[in-house]
Amino acid sequence: MMGEFDAIRPYADAEVPAVLARLLADDAFLDILTQFRFPRLAGSLGWLLKPLIAYRLRREFRDVASVRTLQDKIEQYVDRTIEHATDGVTYSGVERLKPGSAYLFLANHRDIVMDPAFVNYAVYHAGLPTPRIAIGDNLLQKPFVSDLMRLNKSFIVHRSLSGRREKLAAYQLLSAYINHSIRQDGESIWIAQAEGRAKDGDDRTDSAILKMFHMSRKDEAFAEVIASLKLTPVSISYEYDPCDQAKARELFVRASSGRYDKAPGEDDKSIALGITGYKGRVHVHFGEPLSRGLDDSKQLAAEMDRQILAGYRLFPVHYLAYAMWSGRDPELQVPDATQLFPAEELAAAQAQWQQRLATCPAEQQPYLVLQYANPVRNQYRVKAGLPL
Template sequence: MKTPELFADIRPYQDNEVAEVLTRLVEDPELLEAIARFRFPYFSQYMAPILHGLIGWRLKKKVANIQTIHDLQLQVAGYMQHMVNTTTDGFSVSGLDDLAQDQTYLFVGNHRDIAMDPGFINLALHQAGRETLRIAIGDNLIKKTYVTDLMRLNKSFIVKRSAKGVRELMQAMNTLSAYIHYSLFEEKHSIWIAQREGRAKDGVDITDPAIIKMFFMHEKRRKDEGALNFTQTIKKLKIVPVSIAYEYDPCALLKARELSTQDYAKAEFEDMQSIALGITGYKGRVHVHFSQPLTTTDYQDAEQVARAIDQAILQGYQLFPSHYLAYADLGEDLQGLESIFAQITEAQKARFAEHKAQIPEAYLSPWLAMYANPVRRATQIS
């Protein structure tokens, strides 16, 4: 079954579109310039035509054998594994074995990194021999045509957050809800979406109930006898809360600076800088946990579902020494945590001190808080 035209401007690209999109990309001057500035920041100022020609030639060679989305994702998996090997001290996964391989799920995750959160989740699925998922991405991140093309080639679909006016916004949300249902139940493709708009820069993972209400919109608008109520819809969606934890966040300083600055205004391409830093920066250990689907409780409203997701994400969140050391630095009560602190090695303490020393005094408090807050919340429910 072909994707309805209703979703044509938000859905991921399909296999029959790959060749055309790749041809467009390898000749896109903005993409060639972006790569030149990233790889050769000094020479790109003086040798742009030569560099663009060489980069374009190299890209054509790399994509020559890519005919399908699967072909592309196999290359992405190789880059992801290289990223794990060079920027982390290990990547671990838990809970995935408890999810049926023949089911599609709506994965709702905490959000710490623009590209790496769904990237690591997809890597976990790929390493387990499972189908990768489709990724919800806000249109605020894709202001360049080549970025849109790259994202949609990698199974991303567009969330129109920039819609103007109530009517346009409601139409965009209705279309998004319909697409999520179509992907899950017609095309049998699982989906990942963040638990709220924007990253949790302060380390506090809270689900926005508006996201849950959006999930229900498609069924709510149906007028036929087969339409499901809210409780039935939530069970049918098989929502799986997903927790991702980074021992060190490559964008922590940028987040702390934003939290410390009144009336902070993002630079034009600041999100792209965060994406690049999130990919290339040091992360320490990274852990992804898949919770059980929310299918055994009769949820009555969006707030109840949101709180259940919050609880599952918090319980599945892997706390690292960096979190506990930040918690201690803020003068929090360590009663009951003595055994945990006894296991933190001198090398881990030294590494934390090195990261902390790089943070300007003006940004230190929010920097510590973003690591400490998961411990604070965990101790509140223990």
């Protein structure tokens, strides 16, 4: 691997054994594993459980000498987590992806860890190589998190730089790495359509990210660069968002005070809740890889939005939220949930939705509704050919 990408790239096969050994000797990592595996006993018996867990994992992973073998081993744990926290994952459009081709997956962004995990799940179960995953350095505060993510094909996006020159250099490097990964290494890439999660359920593509793809190949036409990367829109739909209450609270605080300051450890809590919290059904849709170029980032962002929003799967809860939303769109013909879903499915959704509303403080409820209603508005505007 070229040295210029060493600061951001995922670990290569040759590095796997050493990084695994480092991880399994990391106290903070073993602490989290112990709490995750034995939440009730971790406090009083952690001193005893930690070395046992480390010993078991060292035995289980001692023959792992490549990223692929590691992913095969981890897959059973991922599948188990997914089975516990969802009512099933479905996917569509995966037949558009050709073996031996590398794609640049651009996806809507709702959950820090699970968005790429579900894309990986779909691609892995379709028998295709999993993509390399873009992850912000703001989430890598502990060394073991960085090791863990880079072992699992993640590369680092430097977001916490403040100087303009440093930012520019970081984007230039990122652009070069993404182009190198797809064109030279033949490895797909997953990246979110915007920095930060869409906390209000309004998924939009940030054209600055699309411009970044072109930065390292400025002397070539924008449309040609994008076409060469096989840019593919991906829509990830969660029936229920485990972090919806926290997002509603943040939106409310921001709207009423003009700012929101994260508490220490808040990202860690979001990550844990996002992984283990109940999501209902999840659907991942792969759109058409762009073969014809669009001449600028604004046009391209509009096309990405069109495909991502059209490919989003709307569940009963989305229609229930839309029906009670004060921001309903008078131009749109949105059918009632009773016209679209069987009575039993709808009754289950109504019970779950009422429960979510009941546990949300009254002043924050409009922001909970907004998260589930926005995808309906957006999809029906796209279907009607109306501007977003």
